[in-house]
Amino acid sequence: MKAVIIDEDGLQVKDVEKPQVEVGRAIVKISAAALNRRDQWIREGLYPKIELPVLPGSDGCGVVQEVGDEQDKKWLNKRVVINPNNDWGDNPNVQARSYHILGMPTKGTFAEYISVPVDRLVEAPKFLTDEEAGALPLGGVTAYNALMNKGQASADKKILISGVGGGVAQFAMQFAIAIGAQVWVTSSKQDVIDKCVEMGAKGGVSYKEHSEIVALSKSIKGFDTIIDSAGGEGIDTLLKSLAPNGRYVLYGATKGLPSTLNLRNIFWNQLAILGSTMGSDQDFVNMVQLVEKYQIKTIIDKVFPLERAVEAFDRIKNTKVFGKIVLRP
């Protein structure tokens, strides 16, 4: 079968052996798989604990072709999305030490077929195309945990989604709007802000203009929850933009550490700073249910055939992109 392989020679599409079915597992014929920032970082050698060769891909949708156990035959021919969590563990609030993400160290979705444990399968929402369903898993569950659990989002909350052009942030914005919250966004791109307003956001400003973020927050008496993955110099401004007792949820650190942090603002206003990563298996199921309940359509940037994976990976570096980049085997 054809698969994307990252090895000492870089990223290529190669012929590799098709996986064989095993007890407790299913073979899924992949119909669509989507890129995440993680895949490109693995390609660039910037992700922790890289073990070459890598068959990347954490997001995928497909049809179950084979199962290893008689009792799992009900899954045959079902259209599924794959839960990219492996070994989350017993604590719903935090993953176990053995936790790992599909697509390294285990073989990922950027291939014609994948072998996964049957308990990783969830029926794909029927109203979504293969591309829309296949782009949902990693970004969807990360956004769900950050927004719904850590961010305690609800219809009466004022929520800021920072860097909304990001793959996870787009889902956080859509989920927050769907549940009826008042949502604002930041982005480096005015056209993305405009699109979010068309989709139901109240407004937005550039995250490069710190004074505009503070002015916006003052005009609405502060955000109850801010969802961010950048960190860096923006943190102090975002914390300043929270209402008293507000929540700042961080699920990434693209911009690294801030040079200053106003600690007095944090304790005096009783702010909560919360880390968030992916989400439990139950969060994954809850996320798919939320998508079904509100008929949330994944924003897609572009679909590439698997053979053009190099082009697709190069596109994720393009800062103008809004929406998920999808591969079709």
Ligand SMILES: NC(=O)c1ccc[n+]([C@@H]2O[C@H](COP(=O)([O-])OP(=O)(O)OC[C@H]3O[C@@H](n4cnc5c(N)ncnc54)[C@H](OP(=O)(O)O)[C@@H]3O)[C@@H](O)[C@H]2O)c1
């Ligand atoms: N914890 C987890 O489980 C988890 C899961 C997925 C991702 N992540 C992390 O989350 C981050 C984003 O991942 P992703 O897959 O969504 O990546 P992505 O699609 O590449 O999104 C990155 C976005 O960050 C925004 N950004 C850049 N500089 C910013 C700044 N100074 N302030 C605010 N936003 C800024 C940009 O938004 P605009 O386009 O709007 O300018 C950009 O589109 C990465 O650090 C990734 O490692 C963590």
